[in-house]
Amino acid sequence: MKEFKRIGVLTSGGDAPGMNAAVRAVVRTALSHGVEVMGIYRGYSGLIEGDIRKLEFRDVSNIINKGGTVLYSDRCPEFKTPEGQAQGVKTCREFGIDGIVAIGGDGTFQGATKLTALGIPCIGIPGTIDNDITSTDSTIGFDTAMNTVVELVDKLRDTCESHARCNVVEVMGRGAGDIAISAGIASGATAIVVPEFHYDDDAIIGQIKTSRAMGKRNFIIIVSEGVGSDYGPALTAKIQKETGVETKFARLAHVVRGGNPTLKDRVLATTMGAIAVEELLKGHSNLVMCDKLGKIVPVDINYALILDRMYKDKLQDGDLDRFTEEDIENMKRDIKNRQAALARLYGISKTINL
Ligand code: ADP
Ligand code: F6P
DSSP: OOOOSEEEEEEOSSOOTTHHHHHHHHHHHHHHTTOEEEEETTHHHHHHHTOEEEEOGGGGTTOTTOSSOTTOOOOOGGGGSHHHHHHHHHHHHHHTOOEEEEEESHHHHHHHHHHHHTTOOEEEEEBOTTOOOTTSSOOBTHHHHHHHHHHHHHHHHHHHHHHTOEEEEEEOOTTOOHHHHHHHHHTTOSEEEOTTSOOOHHHHHHHHHHHHHTTOOOEEEEEEGGGOTTHHHHHHHHHHHHHOOOEEEEEOGGGGGOSOOOHHHHHHHHHHHHHHHHHHHTTOOSEEEEEETTEEEEEEHHHHHHHHHHHTTOOOTTTTTTSOHHHHHHHHHHHHHHHHHHHHHHHHHHHHOO
């Protein structure tokens, strides 16, 4: 079995609250096993450029509560090329890095699987507010982002109630409506618009009219950014025109990505960080840590990536070739379960949020 003397840890892609808690857990778990840890700064850019420093126990003090990532993050197009990846491997050899824990989203995992294939064993930890990694029930940062949306929408509701207004609020979530649906339910939104489910402006307008007739003064409409950046402002104008209710638009944008992680994200990140290191030191690699019904389970990165493509309807020719029939059946089952859970939540919001 491979002997690990020194591992690296990096954060990459969009930052997420809780990434620091994961870094802290990786560093301290590795040190407790007598393995040194190198912090790789700015994701794969830092790996290519050798922006790397040794991290000791106290270097990760007082970061469990902090948003963002102390290792910084970056999008590094060069790492998508064979030359960039070869340079990354060279840096690992120069710094004596025997394996890497990579914290990020599906792009980060694609980088990690390439590195593993080139002889640097990697393990991925899902860190993204979007919750768009299909193989895990929750990603690090998702809970904090939802709570931030709820806190901000509660404030908007106060002023909407005073002035009998409507507020259309756009929240992040690239192609995934998870933040919008849960935060929409928790903030009592009149309607929630996400790319996963059919939406109809006239139905939303009808809903506002019905609610107003029932005595409601404030109206919150949550829109996921995945439906397109023009949609929210256009819906705002349409609601005002057709209902006569004064309607404002708010794009929460990156504010939803910052802030101190919630308890749930800190625990999830800490557990995933610790188990990732244990798995790596056992000689396992090319895995992503997944939260399945509250238990942290390692899942093959390639399985996770292809499952994601299947879920997002982006499968390419040959993607399923390397998987057994059982794997494919499991993928279909995972997708069905996830879609059903999201549809159930969405359905509940439609029934009770008038
Ligand atoms: P996320 O990890 O949040 O999905 P990105 O999609 O931006 O964010 O990916 C983060 C980084 O991962 C990219 O900037 C790039 O350095 C690396 N990456 C993404 N796709 C690949 C790929 N196909 N091969 C190698 N590295 C990749
Ligand atoms: O993936 C996280 C995320 O915040 C998405 O919700 C959003 O679409 C995107 O990243 C924004 O990326 P950037 O930070 O490059 O503007």
